[in-house]
Amino acid sequence: MTVTSPKGFRAAGVAAGLKSTGALDLALVVNDGPDATAAGVFTANRVKAAPVLWSQQVVKGRAVKVVVLNSGGANACTGPGGFQDTHSTAEYVASRLGGMGAGQVAVCSTGLIGERLPMPKLLAGVDGAAKALAKAGGFAAAEAIMTTDTRPKVVEITGDGWTVGGMAKGAGMLAPSLATMLCVLTTDAVAGADALDEALREACRLTFDRLDSDGCMSTNDTVLLLASGASGVEPTQEELTAAVTQACHGLAQQLLADAEGHTKQIAIEVVNAASEEDAVVVGHEIARNNLVKTALFGKDPNWGRILAAVGCTDAVFEADELDVAINDVWVCRAGAAAEDRGKVDLSGVNVHITVDLNAGDDSATVWTNDLSHAYVHENSAYSS
Amino acid sequence: MTVTSPKGFRAAGVAAGLKSTGALDLALVVNDGPDATAAGVFTANRVKAAPVLWSQQVVKGRAVKVVVLNSGGANACTGPGGFQDTHSTAEYVASRLGGMGAGQVAVCSTGLIGERLPMPKLLAGVDGAAKALAKAGGFAAAEAIMTTDTRPKVVEITGDGWTVGGMAKGAGMLAPSLATMLCVLTTDAVAGADALDEALREACRLTFDRLDSDGCMSTNDTVLLLASGASGVEPTQEELTAAVTQACHGLAQQLLADAEGHTKQIAIEVVNAASEEDAVVVGHEIARNNLVKTALFGKDPNWGRILAAVGCTDAVFEADELDVAINDVWVCRAGAAAEDRGKVDLSGVNVHITVDLNAGDDSATVWTNDLSHAYVHENSAYSS
Numbered sequence: 001m002t003v004t005s006p007k008g009f010r011a012a013g014v015a016a017g018l019k020s021t022g023a024l025d026l027a028l029v030v031n032d033g034p035d036a037t038a039a040g041v042f043t044a045n046r047v048k049a050a051p052v053l054w055s056q057q058v059v060k061g062r063a064v065k066v067v068v069l070n071s072g073g074a075n076a077c078t079g080p081g082g083f084q085d086t087h088s089t090a091e092y093v094a095s096r097l098g099g100m101g102a103g104q105v106a107v108c109s110t111g112l113i114g115e116r117l118p119m120p121k122l123l124a125g126v127d128g129a130a131k132a133l134a135k136a137g138g139f140a141a142a143e144a145i146m147t148t149d150t151r152p153k154v155v156e157i158t159g160d161g162w163t164v165g166g167m168a169k170g171a172g173m174l175a176p177s178l179a180t181m182l183c184v185l186t187t188d189a190v191a192g193a194d195a196l197d198e199a200l201r202e203a204c205r206l207t208f209d210r211l212d213s214d215g216c217m218s219t220n221d222t223v224l225l226l227a228s229g230a231s232g233v234e235p236t237q238e239e240l241t242a243a244v245t246q247a248c249h250g251l252a253q254q255l256l257a258d259a260e261g262h263t264k265q266i267a268i269e270v271v272n273a274a275s276e277e278d279a280v281v282v283g284h285e286i287a288r289n290n291l292v293k294t295a296l297f298g299k300d301p302n303w304g305r306i307l308a309a310v311g312c313t314d315a316v317f318e319a320d321e322l323d324v325a326i327n328d329v330w331v332c333r334a335g336a337a338a339e340d341r342g343k344v345d346l347s348g349v350n351v352h353i354t355v356d357l358n359a360g361d362d363s364a365t366v367w368t369n370d371l372s373h374a375y376v377h378e379n380s381a382y383s384s
Numbered sequence: 385m386t387v388t389s390p391k392g393f394r395a396a397g398v399a400a401g402l403k404s405t406g407a408l409d410l411a412l413v414v415n416d417g418p419d420a421t422a423a424g425v426f427t428a429n430r431v432k433a434a435p436v437l438w439s440q441q442v443v444k445g446r447a448v449k450v451v452v453l454n455s456g457g458a459n460a461c462t463g464p465g466g467f468q469d470t471h472s473t474a475e476y477v478a479s480r481l482g483g484m485g486a487g488q489v490a491v492c493s494t495g496l497i498g499e500r501l502p503m504p505k506l507l508a509g510v511d512g513a514a515k516a517l518a519k520a521g522g523f524a525a526a527e528a529i530m531t532t533d534t535r536p537k538v539v540e541i542t543g544d545g546w547t548v549g550g551m552a553k554g555a556g557m558l559a560p561s562l563a564t565m566l567c568v569l570t571t572d573a574v575a576g577a578d579a580l581d582e583a584l585r586e587a588c589r590l591t592f593d594r595l596d597s598d599g600c601m602s603t604n605d606t607v608l609l610l611a612s613g614a615s616g617v618e619p620t621q622e623e624l625t626a627a628v629t630q631a632c633h634g635l636a637q638q639l640l641a642d643a644e645g646h647t648k649q650i651a652i653e654v655v656n657a658a659s660e661e662d663a664v665v666v667g668h669e670i671a672r673n674n675l676v677k678t679a680l681f682g683k684d685p686n687w688g689r690i691l692a693a694v695g696c697t698d699a700v701f702e703a704d705e706l707d708v709a710i711n712d713v714w715v716c717r718a719g720a721a722a723e724d725r726g727k728v729d730l731s732g733v734n735v736h737i738t739v740d741l742n743a744g745d746d747s748a749t750v751w752t753n754d755l756s757h758a759y760v761h762e763n764s765a766y767s768s
Contacts, residue, residue: 047695047703047719077691079704079720113688114721219692290674290755291763298764304497307461308603311431319431320463335431336463337498371674372764373757379675380682380755 001156002138005165006188008032008228012132013140016125018072018111018118024144026125029067029184030097030133035229036104038064039196041204043221049076050083051107054090055222058106062193064226065104067184068093068129069145070122071169073111076219085117092123096130108182108222110147110169142167145182148378153254157243162189162231164243168251181208181255183223185247187240188231195237200225203245207252210280210366212287223248256367261374264296266351267365274316274360282355283366285313293371296351301344303331306353316359323356385540386522389549390572392416392612396516397524400509402456402495402502408528410509413451413568414481414517419613420488422448423580425588427605433460434467435491438474439606442490446577448610449488451568452477452513453529454506455553457495460603469501476507480514492566492606494531494553526551529566532762537638541627546573546615548627552635565592565639567607569631571624572615579621584609587629591636594664594750596671607632640751645758648680650735651749658700658744666739667750669697677755680735685728687715690737700743707740 004011009031016026031038040059042052058064068089075082090105109117132140142152146169157164170181185200204223225244235243256265268286273279286292289309295302303324310322324332329344331337369375388395393415400410415422424443426436442448452473459466474489493501516524526536530553541548554565569584588607609628619627640649652670657663670676673693679686687708694706708716713728715721753759 045692045695046697046701047691047706074688077688077716077720079718082720113686113692114716219688219695290759294760294763297760300764302497304458304461304603307431308429308497311429311603313430317430322431332461332498334463335461336466337461337500371760373760375674376678376681376755376757376760379678380684 001165002142002154003029003165003167003184003186004135004138005156006163006186006228008188008230009186010133010135011137011141012129012134013137013144014125014128014132017121018070024140025070025072026122026129027069027141027144028129028133029141031065031226031228033228035190035227036063036065037191037193037196037227038062039193039200039225041200041223043218045219047077047219049074049109049220050078050086051075051109052220052222053083054086055106055108058103061103063104064106064224065100066093066097067106067108067224068126069108069182071110071145071147073109073115073117074113074220075109075117076113078114078116082116085119088119089122093126096126106224110145110182110220113219138165138167145169148260149258151258153251155247155250157247159189159235159239159243161233162187162235164247166247166251168255170255181221183251185225185244187227188229189227189240190229190232190234191227191240195240196225196227198237199241199244202241203248206245207248210364211252211256212284212366212368256369259369260378261372262369263372264351264370265349266296266353266368266370268353268355268368269363269365270355270357271363272360273357273362276362276364278315279362279364280366281313282310282315282357283364285309286353287366287368290371296346297370297372299346301326301331301341301346303341306355307332307335310355315357317357321358323358325354327352385549386526386538387413387549387551387568387570388519388522389540390547390570390612392572392614393570394517394519395521395525396513396518397521397528398509398512398516401505402454408524409454409456410506410513411453411525411528412513412517413525413570415449415610415612417612419574419611420447420449421575421577421580421611422446423577423584423609425584425607427602429603431461431603433458433493433604434462434470435459435493436604436606437467438470439490439492442487445487447488448490448608449484450477450481451490451492451608452510453492453566455494455529455531457493457499457501458497458604459493459501460497462498462500466500469503472503473506477510480510490608494529494566494604497603522549522551529553532644533642535642537635539631539634541631543573543619543623543627545617546571546619548631550631550635552639554639565605567635569609569628571611572613573611573624574613574616574618575611575624579624580609580611582621583625583628586625587632590629591632594667594748595636595640596668596750596752640753643753644762645756646753647756648735648754649733650680650737650752650754652737652752653747653749654739654741655747656744657741657746660746660748662699663746663748664750665697666694666699666741667748669693670737671750671752674755680730681754681756683730685710685715685725685730687725690739691716691719694739699741701741705742707742709738711736
């Protein structure tokens, strides 16, 4: 259940020495066709890493034959030299594998911002990965893109005669849009670039864009979807979108479950909003509120902090019509205390917050984590 | 140097038993005139506490003779009953002190959201405070409004024959607008309500609105400015605004220095912005970025996280024209690494970040704190 689950894909993950630990840090994902259609969604951050700027152009060409990914360095804020490094990497991969131009090679990087990549090591790693390319290489590739992740994230969704596979990394800087990370999805479905683009945008909108672990948007976010057409099956747009959304949802939940230093996985469900956008805005505002997040770390059903967060938005609601439930206990009705907060059980990992805006019929769920000592430790003890 | 420094004011702070610790928790500030002009600025949070809703109406009457303040309970999200509690408090104060209507009594509350105040205790506290009213009562009043503050915040600015005094509380939920807190300013200057309003709005805009300790906006923010006219001196608008701004700046810096669990006091100076608003937006985005805040807690000059935060704004800038200095070391020039980050000394409490947008002539400074283990502890270990 990886990027190599669908027919027509090979992958590899090797240790190129970019990480001082000697762990896997360079991955290749190769689309052997017959098709090479592709779509991509990239960070909305205006400070974009060199590989993002490069891959955006590659995806515009609507054909991606290879994705080369590295951890151990983000190649962000590295100036013209950093962009040249990305360009050189794509050219090297294209010539090493043959049968393609550099313009069909997408590049993804993750790691510390502001430092140049050690190119000799990286290119030697490409050599090693090219030799290691295999149908069984999906797990190694998923492992090679990990940074502070404690485990690889992989997924497989089975259609009627076709498959979607995927891998992702991300444990901090998880926020829209996107939920900060790298993600490569593959499918052996027959699908044009427009169909892939539509499926991927809708899937991201409903999954990664609603994952907001720590409110920080990365410079390197990239989600790629590659289709080989090797199954010979052409699903409908609805089938394709549903399968890609399911794959993204699966990966997003794995990201949530491996977020840096969390003790809680929190679903914030906003219901009866005047619009879906209102529901998402309110969900994000709560997800980003440090006082809500620390309260949940402390197992404190502090619904007042939730209301204070809702009040910072311009969503349609009246303050004296807000209802809030924490793990199904309606601690707040009509903007004031209701059921005994002592009834709320926050001993488990999963927390479900329901906010009823009583302003319409739309709803949305945003996922987040708590703010713990371990989060502070992981993000202060070393550069990342 | 308190609210009783200007002529025409008395104050008191007593223990009414609202705090379980037995600490001072109820304050009165009385304007003995001859004037009773006033202005107020309140939280922009749409979930407003009952005392905020009440005091907004009082200030519209342009005359405030007394401010009654309590810690030990925010009286926010308490429904119609909570509003009635505030109303009763104002009526009780007015009848107890005489010579005024309830409509001239402003009310401020701070503490846990969502619980009703113990009114018998509170009103008994008003009795005690009324008896204790004194010219020397300013310090006790400042102490009585503390919550997680470790020390009272007071200020005095001397004009030419007139004075501005003030007190504030606030240690968490510090964010615009306002920097969350209660603040009462007094002056013996002769000044109409319009002049006070203009001075107070400009002062808040430049000081409290640019203090962003943890990005969380409270339900109870209130800044009041009361003028007694007892000096007989009428300063110009410029003189009044300057003195009030200086007083607010002094209090804002005390709030910054007492913010929950901080180890750093961070000034984020954004220069060469296309507009002052752009500079403020960029400053706040950096101030609220948990990855920047944890890095500074870890004494890590991680300028890449600063650039990633800048990139989340819609301010005018080009990513490859951004310069960043940390404590005067220009670690980033033209969006890429410049001076050795190892030169940055982050051993002290004070950190100065300069972000040059290279997009115009405007500038602004936003103040914040780091995100530490102590912050997580203070906000998770008990309800507040």
